[in-house]
Amino acid sequence: MKRRTPLAVGALLLSATTLFNSNVTAQAASTAAYCAQFCLYQHDEHNFYGGEWVMFRVNGTCQTIDGPMNNSASSMINSTGRTVRLYDSSNCTGAVGYTANPDSEDEDFSNNNFDNKASSLR
Numbered sequence: 001m002k003r004r005t006p007l008a009v010g011a012l013l014l015s016a017t018t019l020f021n022s023n024v025t026a027q028a029a030s031t032a033a034y035c036a037q038f039c040l041y042q043h044d045e046h047n048f049y050g051g052e053w054v055m056f057r058v059n060g061t062c063q064t065i066d067g068p069m070n071n072s073a074s075s076m077i078n079s080t081g082r083t084v085r086l087y088d089s090s091n092c093t094g095a096v097g098y099t100a101n102p103d104s105e106d107e108d109f110s111n112n113n114f115d116n117k118a119s120s121l122r
């Protein structure tokens with residue numbers, strides 16, 4: 001019976017590692033699904049794990065995208081009932097570069113020719 005103890009400990013450690021990894025994955029998925037407003041993600045496929053993500057409260061006014069997300073957004077989730085427009089320039093000037101429909105999501109801005117460009121939104 002004593003000879004089996006190390007194996008049992010090893011199995012326990014393996015289980016703990018597996019549990020931890022699955023927790024991280026579950027947390028990432030649930031946080032992405034949890035976007036209650038309008039969220040921008042630095043990478044494709046809403047992959048904020050290792051990248052930035054920012055949630056905006058869309059209220060009809062222009063909001064500047066600051067910090068590392070400026071010119072870096074690659075995907076979005078729009079959980080609002082509003083149309084959200086993204087602009088390449090700051091202060092919502094110039095042409096609308098991307099239009100997010102109400103209650104929609106987009107895993108990749110590349111096919112919209114708007115990857116890593118958003119600097120403001122309304």
Ligand SMILES: [Ca+2]
Pocket residue numbers: 041042043044072073074115116
């Ligand atoms: Ca990006």
Ligand SMILES: [Ca+2]
Pocket residue numbers: 071087088089090116117118119
């Ligand atoms: Ca820009």
